[in-house]
Amino acid sequence: MKSFKRISIILLAIVLSLSAVGCGQKNGENADADTPNKDGQVKEEVYDVVVIGGGGAGLSAAIEVKGAGASVVVLEKMAFIGGNTLISGGELNAPETWIQEKLGIEDSIEQYKEDTLKGGDNQADEKLVTVLANNARSAIEWLRDEVNVSFKEDYLMQFGGHSVPRAAYPEGGSGDELISKLGTKVEEMDIPVRKQTKAEEILTDESGKVNGVRAVDKDGNEIIFKANKGVIVATGGFGSSLEMRKKYNPEYDERYMSTDQPGSTGDGIVMAEELGAALIGMENIQTYPTCSPVTGVLSYVADTRFDGAVLVNKEGNRFVEELDRRDVISKAILSQTDGMGYLIWDTTVKNKSHMDNYMKEFDQLVKQGTLIKADTIEEAAKFFDINVDQLKETIAKYNEYATNGKDEDFNRRGEIIGLTEAPYYIQKVVPSVHHTMGGLKIDTEARVINNEGNPIPGLFAAGEVTGGIHGTNRLGGNAITDIVVFGRIAAESVLK
Structure with a gap:
């Protein structure tokens, strides 16, 4: 639940x-x-x-x-x-x-x-x-x-x-x-x-x-x-x-x-x-970086961030380390186009993140139009009007980092997992006040x-x-x- x-x-x-x-x-x-x-x-x-x-x-x-x-x-x-x-x-x-x-x-x-x-x-x-x-x-x-x-x-x-x-x-x-x-x-x-x-x-x-x-x-x-x-x-x-x-x-x-x-x-x-x-x-006052842009509620589907999901902006670029502090990520998201971030993950990450525990929320996010499941990265990106070509280039480079075991852009902590297994998922997220x-x-x-x-x-x-x-x-x-x-x-x- x-x-x-x-x-x-x-x-x-x-x-x-x-x-x-x-x-x-x-x-x-x-x-x-x-x-x-x-x-x-x-x-x-x-x-x-x-x-x-x-x-x-x-x-x-x-x-x-x-x-x-x-x-x-x-x-x-x-x-x-x-x-x-x-x-x-x-x-x-x-x-x-x-x-x-x-x-x-x-x-x-x-x-x-x-x-x-x-x-x-x-x-x-x-x-x-x-x-x-x-x-x-x-x-x-x-x-x-x-x-x-x-x-x-x-x-x-x-x-x-x-x-x-x-x-x-x-x-x-x-x-x-x-x-x-x-x-x-x-x-x-x-x-x-x-x-x-x-x-x-x-x-x-x-x-x-x-x-x-x-x-x-x-x-x-x-x-x-x-x-x-x-x-x-x-x-x-x-x-x-x-x-x-x-x-x-x-x-x-x-x-x-x-x-x-x-x-x-x-x-x-x-x-x-x-x-x-x-x-x-x-x-x-702390904000939580990955919440619903519709309700402000903290998203546990977005906990894919801890298990390998990549955070990008409307232009299709990464802009922060996904495992940085909450305040750092929140400020980074708010500085992007429309003050929004987009988490992208694949089936491997989905399975790793215990997604079965969160399917009710998952289905609600889909209904809200803040989450898309697609067979290709192109299809998922187009749903949110994300720059498709740049996103594909970003993910390809990230997959190389996963193969080599080092994130050369943001030095991501933890295991780096390539996004290679369809279907793909993209979730739209925004910071909300979370803790005082x-x-x-x-x-x-x-x-x-x-x-x-x-x-x-x-x-x-x-x-x-x-x-x-x-x-x-x-x-x-x-x-x-x-x-x-x-x-x-x-x-x-x-x-x-």
Whole structure:
């Protein structure tokens, strides 16, 4: 299940759950908490920890809190759990894994750290990146062993900016695998999830320690969720908030669509900022280079880029290394004629890229007129009015590079595969806003830091709501690693 199908499921979930709050989880001493306010009074529920956000970071944190013997509730404003993790590919980077060992890939924690720092122009907080790198392998092993996530045992992705393949690939090539298994674990542990319940304010006691959250459910009832030990903010980024994007970086205005789910509106950043939380890197907004020019949705069919597809322009020329950083490729595409790029691949690449997982999206792209399958390169090129002669010359030269094993034009990383086996495919792509690297400033214990440089007592954060981990640019596959690593750390820290 991929891009188009997942978006359809999300929209369907919103419609079907207009009358549903939560998902029927047990709640022990607060078992009557789902009853409406009959007398207009504000209800209260009491837990050790309140987690705001039911995406990958929030669910990981909640599972760890409950596993440590504490009580926890998850507040999710949308009608479904999952956040952007649900509509992601679900791949996550980790060095020195059992999969790399099976495939004979040499890697190291230090190399992963260096790639991540370099990928963000060395503007990330090195201490946070060190924590990410040191805990990446244990994060994927936790997903495998404790959450029962299944990964392909004979395949790793190499996203742009990484020196070696290190992204574990979930079965089905989808964030659905992660969220469905995290959701199952949450249910098994009787962790209450309050869907369609929007956090409005993070509360503090007289001393300034965070001790709860004021939220409103779908019926307009106000609920106070008391937190004896603290609150974990895991609300995601602000890629779907045009207002916030324009506030922090006017470049990302109405011209850009977004790959993000509609709940990514920066709520947690705004609430924490009201408590004096420091922000970092808010101007750093990332686009994903290969998205649908019709919907802006991230295309997983276009993941052929990682498995050998070649990126060309209207004139039939290559113009960037296909495995360069996302921001580099996005800027390169926008500088081409019509601000568009065209991915071309053959049957060999199609088979290598697990295309069978993405056929629903594939068929939708064909219907939209943004993808063509043809018996010849000429036929495919003419469909998009690409310069046929120049494209044939470009591909012929690239095929020579594949034979010789070196890309003399752009020094492409990874395996260079010649495009020689019909049928051929060309897909029209455009960048969309994808990830916001900026957010709440945290330390290595996932404590939210205030403007004076001190931790805000009782307040923790994890995932895309935070800043400082990715610098100016996030490398592909690092978001899922980030949310699991720091989601678990936040859970450990809040219980200290």
